[in-house]
Amino acid sequence: MRIIIPMAGMGKRMRPHTLTVPKPLIPIAGKPIVQRLVEDIAKVCHEPIEEVAFIIGHFGEAVEQDLRSIAQSVGAKGSIYYQEEALGTAHAIMCAQESLDGKVVVAFADTLFKADFRLDTDADGTIWVQRVEDPKAFGVIKLNANNEITDFIEKPQEFVSDMAIIGIYYFRDGAYLRSELQYLLDNDIRDKGEYQLTNALENMKNKGTKFIPAVITEWLDCGNKNATVYTNQRYLEYIKDEEGLVASTAQLQNAVIIPPVYIGENAVIHNSVVGPYVSIGNNTSVYNSVVNNSIIQESTTVKNGNITNSMLGSFVSYEGSQADLSLGDYNTLKE
Known part of the structure; x- marks a missing residue:
């Protein structure tokens, strides 16, 4: 085949x-x-x-x-x-x-x-x-x-x-x-x-x-962005019982994780609520934030955010408040 x-x-x-x-x-x-x-x-x-x-x-x-x-x-x-x-x-x-x-x-x-x-x-x-x-x-x-x-x-x-x-x-x-x-x-x-x-x-x-x-x-x-975020939600629902959705190397400090979520290798979640329906890529850090129904790719930093129905690319730096975001790679946004 x-x-x-x-x-x-x-x-x-x-x-x-x-x-x-x-x-x-x-x-x-x-x-x-x-x-x-x-x-x-x-x-x-x-x-x-x-x-x-x-x-x-x-x-x-x-x-x-x-x-x-x-x-x-x-x-x-x-x-x-x-x-x-x-x-x-x-x-x-x-x-x-x-x-x-x-x-x-x-x-x-x-x-x-x-x-x-x-x-x-x-x-x-x-x-x-x-x-x-x-x-x-x-x-x-x-x-x-x-x-x-x-x-x-x-x-x-x-x-x-x-x-x-x-x-x-x-x-x-x-x-x-x-x-x-x-x-x-x-x-x-x-x-x-x-x-x-x-x-x-x-x-x-x-x-x-x-x-x-x-x-x-x-x-x-x-x-498009909204359709892709929804597809991410559905896949997380499909695979929610699989092991390894939260990487063993992820650092969870004072974090509330609401399944289903995917959290990649060496991600840092600090003083934050993540989920449901969130995918976070390798080496991404989330501080003092609430994130749900979103995709955040690799090596991105989120601080002081309230993020929903969003897609953030890789190497993004976001610091802000409540938002529905679509940020490509290497963007920096502060509010």
Whole structure:
């Protein structure tokens, strides 16, 4: 099994946090978004993961090494490919064409999920979906009586289905997918100026490929600050019974910790109340503060704060009062 993860986007909706780090490397409950994604896919595949291929911009050697380490964490080889220009989802996947072989999961790195199914790897293809109240903002699928996908509809303004495509796909034959994507590129078949995966899916379906749905239990977005803070909350709820969420090297002095929380290595919590739903990165210090429902990354200092629904990057210095914050790396703010 191979996992292909296109993640070359700029993450503009997550600025200022994505000015210094790619969005998929922002931590959720102590692990980067993309690591959570890879681990959760591996859990439902129930097959060894041979390779994880990351399609990125030129993010630097440190980021590339982090991504290879994420692949190694699930026992896989990590491969790096580059997308030089944003030309659509089909183009992005084809940047990793050498890895499109055998069983393949394609997962776009701006979404996380929870699922309780076992992936049917004998199926031709599987589209991961979730039922939504208002499908107008999503691509959706229609099914026949045999639970096979008959149609892909993008943002239907009249109701046709409530099963929204979340951006994760399984293909039993990666080489076949590669040939269909190559057909789009060779014949310059675009939708709104870009090469789209959905066009390849439609062609494959028309040639007899049987796609089935895999319905997830929860779809978690990391598209902006508020959504990411909420996703952090949900993950902390999922993993609250795991050991090691508060590092043994963390220094807790006159601290009240309200679970679930994640507190990283060598963090200092002094005269403060932290939690619930707080993730604090390695080497971060919190003094004389109250923090809840927030993400604070590494090597940051917070003093005299009352922080909620917030994201603070790494190497931030914040001293202030009650706030709903979104501070990128290396910022200093005093009130």
